[in-house]
Amino acid sequence: MIKxxxxxxxxxxxxxxxxxxxxxxxxxxxxPNSVKSDLPGDTVQIKDTTALFTNMTRTEVINFYKASFxxxxxxIINHPPEKARQIWQETTQSYYLEEFILPFKQSxxxxxxxxxxxxFIKPEQRIxxxxxxxxxEYQAKVTLRLFPAKIGxxxxxxxxxxxLFIFSFLTYKKFLSHR
Numbered sequence: 001m002i003k004x005x006x007x008x009x010x011x012x013x014x015x016x017x018x019x020x021x022x023x024x025x026x027x028x029x030x031x032p033n034s035v036k037s038d039l040p041g042d043t044v045q046i047k048d049t050t051a052l053f054t055n056m057t058r059t060e061v062i063n064f065y066k067a068s069f070x071x072x073x074x075x076i077i078n079h080p081p082e083k084a085r086q087i088w089q090e091t092t093q094s095y096y097l098e099e100f101i102l103p104f105k106q107s108x109x110x111x112x113x114x115x116x117x118x119x120f121i122k123p124e125q126r127i128x129x130x131x132x133x134x135x136x137e138y139q140a141k142v143t144l145r146l147f148p149a150k151i152g153x154x155x156x157x158x159x160x161x162x163x164l165f166i167f168s169f170l171t172y173k174k175f176l177s178h179r
Contacts, residue, residue: 014162021154025106026069028146031056035133037141041089048146049088053131053138058096058112061142065100069108075101081119084111087145093129095119095140104158106148114140 030036034054037043042051054061066076081094093113100108115129116139131138149157 017158017162018155020072021104021158022151025102025148026071028108028144029068031061031064031142034142035136035138037133039133041091042143046088046145048148049143050145051141051143053133053136053141055139056142057140058114061110061112061140062098065108065110069100069102071102071105073103075103077101079109081111084109084143087111088143092143093118093141104149104154106146109145109147111143111145112140113143 028050030050031052031054034052034056037051037053039051042049056064077099079097079099081097084092084094084097087097087109088111092111094111095114095117096110096112098110100110113131115126115131118126118129121129131141133141
């Protein structure tokens with residue numbers, strides 16, 4: 001009886017997981033009142049990258065993408081700004097770097113550079129990093145990079161993880177019964 005209930009629960013979890021895994025990921029809108037960059041490295045040179053010039057603050061940017069990039073299991077990680085150079089290129093400037101993860105689906109990295117708050121430059125020298133684009137000054141440059149997973153990969157990794165979890169559980173249970 002308990003095995004039947006366990007199998008029914010496992011089947012329901014897998015059905016719900018499949019619905020989650022095959023449902024489309026949220027689309028990624030541009031920030032309002034921003035200008036899309038066409039500078040080298042901000043477009044097709046780095047896959048799934050978009051850069052925007054804006055006067056929005058970090059809080060406004062993050063809240064906008066929290067509302068746009070949602071899911072039942074979303075995880076938000078605040079990375080050190082130095083990690084931006086690993087995700088984009090060595091010359092990427094960064095004031096903040098946050099990652100939104102939809103497990104088994106995709107990750108979105110949001111890198112923001114606010115020239116007036118650059119922690120790597122002394123306050124009196126920050127003016128040299130003022131953001132000018134198309135003869136207009138902006139307070140920030142926001143660079144986005146999406147790491148999507150194909151549906152087949154999502155399903156494979158989920159069931160592999162589930163299989164490893166079940167195998168580990170049964171092995172541990174067997175180990176305890178022999179003690």
